[in-house]
Amino acid sequence: MSLNRDELIKAVSEQMPPQRWKHTEGVMQTAVVLAERFGADPVKADLAAILHDVAKYWPVKEMEKIIRENNLNQDLLLHDKQLWHSEVGAFVAEHDYKVTDPEVLSAIKWHTSGRVGMSLLDKVVCLADYMEPGRDFPGVDRIRELAEHSLEEALLAGFDGTITHLVSQRKVIYPLTIFTRNDLIEQIKLMGKSNTFKIGG
Numbered sequence: 001m002s003l004n005r006d007e008l009i010k011a012v013s014e015q016m017p018p019q020r021w022k023h024t025e026g027v028m029q030t031a032v033v034l035a036e037r038f039g040a041d042p043v044k045a046d047l048a049a050i051l052h053d054v055a056k057y058w059p060v061k062e063m064e065k066i067i068r069e070n071n072l073n074q075d076l077l078l079h080d081k082q083l084w085h086s087e088v089g090a091f092v093a094e095h096d097y098k099v100t101d102p103e104v105l106s107a108i109k110w111h112t113s114g115r116v117g118m119s120l121l122d123k124v125v126c127l128a129d130y131m132e133p134g135r136d137f138p139g140v141d142r143i144r145e146l147a148e149h150s151l152e153e154a155l156l157a158g159f160d161g162t163i164t165h166l167v168s169q170r171k172v173i174y175p176l177t178i179f180t181r182n183d184l185i186e187q188i189k190l191m192g193k194s195n196t197f198k199i200g201g
């Protein structure tokens with residue numbers, strides 16, 4: 001049986017500390033604003049935002065078990081454990097909370113690493129996670145400014161910040177994030193060209 005929105009919020013919020021739930025509320029609010037701004041479905045954005053960090057505080061052993069036993073992305077097990085909650089979160093959303101919409105499940109699954117060819121909803125939820133009002137890191141105001149006009153430019157600034165931070169900490173970067181960043185640059189270039197064609201008639 002699937003839960004209504006209030007029941008879902010209660011069930012998800014009980015699985016994380018209050019501070020992380022506050023972050024989730026910020027992501028919900030921001031994802032809806034971004035969805036309306038850029039033409040994504042705000043109801044789907046809200047649902048994906050509610051669930052995006054559902055597994056964030058699950059025990060590592062439990063996440064590992066889910067990834068192994070359900071043949072999820074095994075490559076993740078070779079990378080930072082912080083990346084696991086997105087993959088597991090999408091699985092939990094589908095199996096425990098009966099979310100069937102592939103767009104919503106995709107936005108949950110790719111909200112940390114990104115992916116090549118991110119959908120509009122993937123971008124909205126990922127960007128909301130970067131710039132919700134509770135976020136306070138160097139560069140976040142620039143991301144918010146860019147998000148006034150361009151989903152892709154803002155997201156690129158977000159991924160650039162993550163990559164730069166990981167480099168400064170001498171941490172391994174999940175390769176898909178590099179490919180995501182490169183793909184966003186290509187998308188922005190192509191958009192520039194199509195705008196030129198439009199102006200040129």
Ligand SMILES: Nc1ncnc2c1ncn2[C@@H]1O[C@H](COP(=O)(O)OP(=O)(O)O)[C@@H](O)[C@H]1O
Nearest residue numbers: 080082083112113162166171172173174175177
């Ligand atoms: N692409 C990546 N490659 C490797 N590690 C990553 C990547 N993205 C995030 N991480 C690691 O996961 C941690 C948490 O990321 P994230 O879930 O996006 O942040 P938050 O906990 O603030 O929501 C980062 O501080 C970093 O250590």
